[in-house]
Amino acid sequence: MDDDGVLVLPSGRFRVRRDDKTIRARGLRYATARRFEPCAPVPAADGVVDATTAGPACPQLPSRLAFVVGSSTTPLNQDEDCLVLDVVAPRPGGPAKPVMVFFHGGAYVTGSGQSPLHDLTAMAEEGDVVTVTVNYRLGMFGYLAIDGLVPANLGLLDQIAALRWVRDNIGGFGGDPENVTIFGQSAGADSVSCLMIADGTEDLFRRAVLQSAPLGIQRGRAAMSRALGVAARAALGADPASVETRDLLAAQGTVAAAAAPFGASAQMPFGPQTGHHPLPPEDQVAARRREVAGRIPVMVGTTADDARPFVMLNARLKSVVGAPLVGSTARRLLGTAATKRLFAAPSTAFAGQHRLDGGHATTYVFDWQPAGSALGACHCIELPFLMGSFDDWGRAPMLGTDARRALAEYGPPMRRVWWEFARGMRDDVDEHLVLPPR
16 A cells, blocks of 8 residues: 555555554445346446445445444445445455454344444454455345346345455455455355355355344245245237336335235245256255355354244234333244244254254354343344444444443453454364353
8 A cells, every 4th residue: 555545456546544553445346237137247447446435335224223233323225226335345465364254234224334333443452353244235136026017136146256256356454365354244154155155165264154034934935935036027019128226126015015914924025036047956055064064164153032023023023012010021932933043942952953064164143132121132232242333333222321331341352253253263172152251
C-alpha cells in the first residue's frame, strides 16, 4: 500500500482506510448482478476505486426480528446490484494470516454485510486474522426459481463468487487464501452448510462455523419452492425482469404466502434449492457430506432459546404466549420445544454425522440472557459478543438494559473461541462448549 492509502490488488487499485492497527476496505465490489441472472466477475478498473464508504444492501422489507435486534440507526442504501464486501485486516507484517468470511442471516430476505452490526474489527484485532463480510442477493432477487424464466440459487452463486474474490485478492491484505474459515448465522449458517457441498467450492475454504442454522427445515422444500415459483409467475407476469424494483419487492410478501401450507418451512420460504446448480439433488446430499467431512472441521451450535422469537411471532400462538398469567410459561415451554426441534436437535445430529463421516466437530450452546428477559437466550443474541460494538447493538431489546458489562466481560473470550477455531486450534478435537466462556 502506498503513502496515499492506495492498495494494489489483482482486481484493481483501491483507496482504503488505515490506522495504527488495521486496514479497512468498504463496499468492495466482487461481482455485478443483473436481475435474475448469475453474477458476473468485475473487470479490473483502470483508475483508483474508492473503498472507504459502505456499499448498498439488497432491496428488502423491514426485518420481522426488529423487536429482537432493534433497528439500525444507520440505514443503508438499497440496490439490486449489491454484490460488495468489506475487509478488515491487521496492518501487514509477518506470515500470511488466517481469513474469516462471514455470511449474515435474515431468513434470506433481510440483512447486509455492510451493516455496522456485523463489523468484525474486534475479531481482526484480537485474533490477528483478516475478516470479510459479504453481501449477497436476497428474497426473490436471489432465491426464487421460475421454470424457464429464473434460475435457482443466484444468492448462493453470489456467495461462491465472493469466496473466489477472496481467494484471488485477500493476499493483498496479508491474508492466507489457503486458510479460509467461513462462518454464518441463521440463514448465513444455512448458506455455510450448502457451500460445504456445492460444486466449485473445493479449494475456497478450509473450515466452517454454523451459528443457529435452521437445519430442521432444510429438507423437503422442493414442493414449497415450486409453489413459490408458480405464485411469482402469477404475481409478476410474463416478463418479471421488467417489473420495477419496488413492485417486485412489494410482491414478495404475496409470493411468500404461498409457503403457508408447508408447515415450519414457511418460516423461511426463500433459500437454496437442492437439485439446482450448484447443489446436488437432495437424495445425494448425505453422500456429498460424507465426501467433504474429512477435510472440513466444523463448529456448529445454537442459542439456548433460538426459536422463542418465532414462537412469539406465530399468529396461531399469539393468544397463548401473550396471555397475562400463563404467557411467560407458554413462551418458555413452546420456545424450548421449537428450539429443540428446529435448531438444537438437527445441529447435534449434523455434528454427530460429521464425526461418523470422518470429520471433527465442535458443538456449543450459548446460554447468556439478561435478567428477566422475555426473549431468553434468543436467536441472534450471540452476535453482539462476536461483532459490532455496544454503540451499534446498545438498542437491541434482546440485550436488556445493562448489557455493556456483559459484552465487555464475555466478548473477548467469546471471540477467542472463534478465532482459535479459524487458526486451526480445534481441528483435531471433538468437544462441546457452553458459551460465552465464564
